[in-house]
Every structure is written in C-alpha cells, then in structure tokens.
C-alpha cells in the first residue's frame with residue numbers, strides 16, 4: 001500500500017542573537033524524544049505559511065511575521081512519508097510558552113550538532129549551518 005504524503009510546515013526560527021529555536025518531541029509522538037524545528041501538518045485549505053503561523057502559535061505561542069523558504073525535504077519513514085517544507089523565520093512575536101509542555105531552547109548554530117534530530121532532518125541541519 002502506498003503511504004500518504006504528509007506535508008509539514010517547519011520553522012527554523014532565528015532570534016536577534018543568531019540562535020535557533022528547537023523543541024523536544026513528546027515520547028508518544030512519531031519520532032518521539034528527538035529534538036525538532038517547531039511546526040506541524042499543513043491542513044488542506046492552508047498555505048504553508050498560514051500553517052506555520054498557526055502551528056507555532058498553537059505549540060509555542062509565537063506569531064510569524066517574516067519568513068523565507070529555506071528547503072524542502074521529502075523523506076520516507078517506514079510508517080509514513082513526509083514532505084518537510086522548511087522556512088527560515090526571522091520575524092516573529094510573542095513570549096514563548098510551550099503549550100504542550102514540551103522542552104524548548106535557543107541554541108547557537110554550531111551547537112545544534114549536539115542534539116539528536118529525526119533522520120529526515122540531516123539536510124535541514126546542513127542548510128541551517130550554511131545560513
């Protein structure tokens with residue numbers, strides 16, 4: 001059976017110090033325990049940017065004001081296929097509040113290699129390190 005392709009809006013959020021926001025996926029979720037760039041599934045009626053703004057608001061209480069496309073990563077997990085639509089977010093507002101209790105932190109770019117990300121994320125890490 002062919003797997004449905006899941007379109008995911010992902011934000012590489014950079015603050016004025018050049019640090020990047022990561023959060024940790026809850027254990028019970030797909031790829032649980034790994035760190036991630038915040039985001040979530042694009043609903044059928046949404047543009048990616050609208051989905052990104054909604055997901056960051058739902059998960060972290062952040063609104064997106066400025067973002068540019070960074071890269072798209074198609075990846076086949078054994079149980080699902082995803083298309084990670086990754087945006088570089090340079091303008092945002094709001095005090096971070098982790099609405100689902102997930103840990104989060106701002107990380108200097110070179111330190112990102114010390115965190116375990118899902119297998120699909122390797123190209124994202126490379127793109128972020130090259131920003």
Ligand SMILES: Nc1nc2c([nH]c(=O)n2[C@@H]2O[C@H](COP(=O)(O)OP(=O)(O)OP(=O)(O)O)[C@@H](O)[C@H]2O)c(=O)[nH]1
Nearest residue numbers: 008010029030031036037038039040041082118120121
């Ligand atoms: N947000 C996010 N998802 C990622 C990353 N890397 C990666 O493989 N994914 C995968 O993308 C898929 C969708 O992301 P998600 O779980 O955040 O979706 P969501 O917020 O809408 O979750 P929900 O369905 O529980 O409401 C998951 O299968 C997840 O494992 C990443 O860096 N960030």
Ligand SMILES: [Mg+2]
Nearest residue numbers: 038039040041
């Ligand atoms: Mg999510």
